[in-house]
Amino acid sequence: MPHLLNVWPSVSRLLAGPSRVLLMFDYDGTLTPIVARPEIATLTDETRQRLTALAGMDKFVVAVVSGRGLADVKAMVNIPGLIYAGNHGLEISGGGMDFVHPEALALESSIAEVTRLLEGQLAEVPGILMDNKGLTLTVHFRSTPGSYSVQVDDMVVATAAPYVAAGQMKITRGKKVVEVRPNLDWGKGKAIEKIREDCGDSPLPVFFGDDETDEDGFVVVQEAGGLAVFIGPTRSVTVALHQLESPTEVSQALALLANL
Secondary structure, three states: OOEHHHHHHHHHHHHHOOOOEEEEEOOEOOOEOOOOOHHHOOOOHHHHHHHHHHHOOOOEEEEEEOOOOHHHHHHHHOOOOOEEEEHHHOEEEEOOEEEEOHHHHOOHHHHHHHHHHHHHHOOOOOOOEEEEOOOOEEEEOOOOOHHHHHHHHHHHHHHHHHHHHOOOEEEEEEOOEEEEEEOOOOOHHHHHHHHHHHHOOOOEEEEEEOOHHHHHHHHHHHHOOOEEEEEOOOOOOOOOOEEEOOHHHHHHHHHHHOOO
16 A cells, blocks of 8 residues: 555546545544544644635545534635545535435434433543534543443444344444444435535545545545545555545645645
């Protein structure tokens, strides 16, 4: 898997050709480092300035495609002119888009009920963080002692089991998180397809991401002839064909993109 900065001359030729490029980024672990609590994962001034500059160029459409709730990711990034996709693309705003997946919206009260039950059942687990994002629920155990990890996962699975059995919900996992999501054929890949279609001119897609939930996005982008960039160690298992080590290197790539 080539390091993106090491093969930049060939990558820049690919990106220089089309009249427009759709630049998409996951947030946590991609634009910012993974941290103990989501609210402290803030953009550096340098990254914010570089994203703002790219968003102001006719060449680029810039989007953030995150597992965070839409309002949360918009508040964390807070750059006008971007497209924001929250809850793994179940809700999208910006660039003339105002989308909420209707089937996910219908399960909002059920997600709230699962959250309420888990808040009681996991109340004694140290460092646990429940994040009801309306359309999905994320249980963070990044600050929880490792000895509790299996217990947390098992409790989430058991609590959501009636909804999973009914075909309404599914369980997904990421870096020290377990999620309860609507059981829909929809994720970041489908969201990327929708964003690109709504652009009207099918811009060349580029997607930077670091977690399992980004993999279907990588597939969609590469099948469209675009560029998928995994953020993390070279030996990681991913379908992405290019790699960067860290959010710091993502910021370096932003500076290079501005010079295309």
